[in-house]
Amino acid sequence: MTLLSVRKMKTNIGQYAVLHDVSFDVPEGGVFVLLGRNGAGKTTTLRSIMGLWQPSPGSVQFKGQDIAGMATADISRLGIAFVPENMGIFGGLTVEENLVLATAKGKFDQARLRRIYELFPALEQFWSKQAWSLSGGQKQMLSVARAIIEPRALILIDEPTKGLAPSIVAAMGEAFREIAQSATILLVEQNFNFARNLGRDMAVIEDGRVVHSGTMADFSADTDLQGQLLGLSA
Amino acid sequence: MDKLSDTLGRFGGVYLLPVALGAVAFVLIGAPSSWVTLTVAGLAMGMMLFLMASGLSLVFGLMDVMNFGHSAFVSFGAFVAASVLAGLSSWLGSDSVVLASAALMLALLAAIAFGLAVGLFFETVIIRPVYQDHLRQILITMGALIVSEQIILAVWGGTPITVLRPGFLEGAWIIGDVSIEVYRLFAFALGAYVFAGLMILLNRTRIGLLIRAGVENREMVEALGFKINRLFIGVFMLGSALAALGGAMWAGYETLITPALGGEMMIVVFIVVIIGGLGSIEGTLLGAIIVGLTANYVGYLTPKLALASNMILMMAILMWRPSGLKPAVK
Numbered sequence: 365m366t367l368l369s370v371r372k373m374k375t376n377i378g379q380y381a382v383l384h385d386v387s388f389d390v391p392e393g394g395v396f397v398l399l400g401r402n403g404a405g406k407t408t409t410l411r412s413i414m415g416l417w418q419p420s421p422g423s424v425q426f427k428g429q430d431i432a433g434m435a436t437a438d439i440s441r442l443g444i445a446f447v448p449e450n451m452g453i454f455g456g457l458t459v460e461e462n463l464v465l466a467t468a469k470g471k472f473d474q475a476r477l478r479r480i481y482e483l484f485p486a487l488e489q490f491w492s493k494q495a496w497s498l499s500g501g502q503k504q505m506l507s508v509a510r511a512i513i514e515p516r517a518l519i520l521i522d523e524p525t526k527g528l529a530p531s532i533v534a535a536m537g538e539a540f541r542e543i544a545q546s547a548t549i550l551l552v553e554q555n556f557n558f559a560r561n562l563g564r565d566m567a568v569i570e571d572g573r574v575v576h577s578g579t580m581a582d583f584s585a586d587t588d589l590q591g592q593l594l595g596l597s598a
Numbered sequence: 599m600d601k602l603s604d605t606l607g608r609f610g611g612v613y614l615l616p617v618a619l620g621a622v623a624f625v626l627i628g629a630p631s632s633w634v635t636l637t638v639a640g641l642a643m644g645m646m647l648f649l650m651a652s653g654l655s656l657v658f659g660l661m662d663v664m665n666f667g668h669s670a671f672v673s674f675g676a677f678v679a680a681s682v683l684a685g686l687s688s689w690l691g692s693d694s695v696v697l698a699s700a701a702l703m704l705a706l707l708a709a710i711a712f713g714l715a716v717g718l719f720f721e722t723v724i725i726r727p728v729y730q731d732h733l734r735q736i737l738i739t740m741g742a743l744i745v746s747e748q749i750i751l752a753v754w755g756g757t758p759i760t761v762l763r764p765g766f767l768e769g770a771w772i773i774g775d776v777s778i779e780v781y782r783l784f785a786f787a788l789g790a791y792v793f794a795g796l797m798i799l800l801n802r803t804r805i806g807l808l809i810r811a812g813v814e815n816r817e818m819v820e821a822l823g824f825k826i827n828r829l830f831i832g833v834f835m836l837g838s839a840l841a842a843l844g845g846a847m848w849a850g851y852e853t854l855i856t857p858a859l860g861g862e863m864m865i866v867v868f869i870v871v872i873i874g875g876l877g878s879i880e881g882t883l884l885g886a887i888i889v890g891l892t893a894n895y896v897g898y899l900t901p902k903l904a905l906a907s908n909m910i911l912m913m914a915i916l917m918w919r920p921s922g923l924k925p926a927v928k
Binding site: 414416435436437440441445446448452453454455456457461464465466468470510 | 804807808810811813814815817818819820821822823824825826926
């Protein structure tokens with residue numbers, strides 16, 4: 365079943381057309397990976413889905429409802445969480461405050477909190493610390509934890525491994541596998557090795573257009589296509 | 599500069615600056631009684647400046663709006679409070695402390711209510727169309743300040759208005775050689791209460807959490823499901839109400855006000871916000887106290903430099919800390 369369907373999405377930022385024709389379907393469950401070179405339009409795609417940049421024309425259907433043109437807050441309340449490339453944590457707030465802000469009623473569901481502690485033990489350790497004092501990896505953990513502190517159907521994650529140490533990247537991969545058992549992840553990633561171990565389905569964006577979509581297994585097996593679309597050598 | 603910052607940080611950070619300022623002034627002034635009087639005056643002035651500036655700082659930090667019309671709220675607060683006090687002059691003149699207190703309370707509440715209403719109008723009609731456009735914000739809010747001054751001129755006239763004060767706030771307490779004006783103590787206490795209230799609001803409530811988060815990253819607050827525009831209106835109205843309260847207190851402090859009050863206060867209020875750091879209530883308090891103390895100490899020691907002193911102070915602090923003393927984390 366399709367959870368998110370993007371059709372002919374175009375987005376302009378100021379006078380520049382960044383997305384020209386983006387269409388893809390994200391099935392419910394698992395990890396869907398959006399690949400592409402730098403500047404291809406991956407981040408703009410996530411931000412447009414989230415309503416942070418308004419797409420027009422085209423449609424973005426989430427659970428059958430057209431969300432294109434809706435306010436970001438309303439899109440979020442439908443059950444879509446966003447983990448931006450810059451992590452978007454509130455540095456002046458504590459770890460606890462960052463997480464409590466993401467809860468619907470200002471109170472934690474203790475079971476979900478325990479699950480977050482299991483996924484990211486550092487967050488429990490630095491619970492009362494201001495978020496600016498965390499390391500890069502810990503900030504990324506906090507950003508992801510904030511996206512799952514409430515039940516969400518879809519989590520948009522933008523380049524979560526950028527600048528992180530290999531051990532943190534591995535831990536993040538494990539966490540995403542666990543999260544994907546109860547929610548769908550739409551992951552933008554440049555680290556192909558990381559992405560192919562996680563993704564079930566994928567699409568490639570080039571110059572603001574989706575130029576390929578299919579299963580990750582097929583794409584991983586086709587080194588020529590990888591070289592052609594991502595510039596990867598065999 | 600880095601060494602100075604590190605040394606200060608070890609001994610209490612920027613919070614030590616008012617103490618250091620007071621210590622230097624103590625040596626230069628020489629007479630302890632004069633120093634105490636000037637220090638109390640400086641703290642009281644600082645608290646009134648804090649009331650006027652705190653809203654501007656939050657609006658700057660949260661909404662990224664440069665509202666040069668902010669001091670119009672100060673003017674309106676001053677004139678509305680002066681009118682209410684004049685209308686209740688019989689209460690003020692009576693021997694009853696209760697009646698005089700009620701008159702004062704009503705005047706302050708009227709200023710706050712007017713500030714809320716004008717703030718709502720400003721945000722929805724004047725500011726909202728120019729979000730994200732600083733040049734137009736400056737032009738349109740400067741225009742709004744001029745129009746506000748003209749409205750005050752049309753309603754209250756151009757003649758300076760004498761502001762009545764309750765009898766129990768007149769006079770001074772004399773302790774040895776030290777004279778402390780009662781009104782200044784009242785202004786300090788009210789400012790301290792408002793600061794405590796704001797700190798509770800910002801640090802102990804969900805709305806406060808949202809404001810602090812919004813000051814850092816508006817977009818992410820929206821992505822978490824909150825309508826930031828509603829928060830903008832609320833913060834803007836709170837800021838304008840505080841400015842009006844500050845104006846009302848300032849009117850009682852000066853006891854003579856003119857329509858040019860807003861324009862005169864605008865530069866000082868901006869200096870306070872810039873020194874303190876945008877979006878930070880603690881920074882605004884710190885900036886206001888430092889500006890208040892500096893104005894009083896320099897006014898006593900070298901009166902000719904009094905006007906320039908705060909500008910020099912701002913330049914010195916910005917050279918040391920370009921984002922201000924205690925800016926909100928961005």
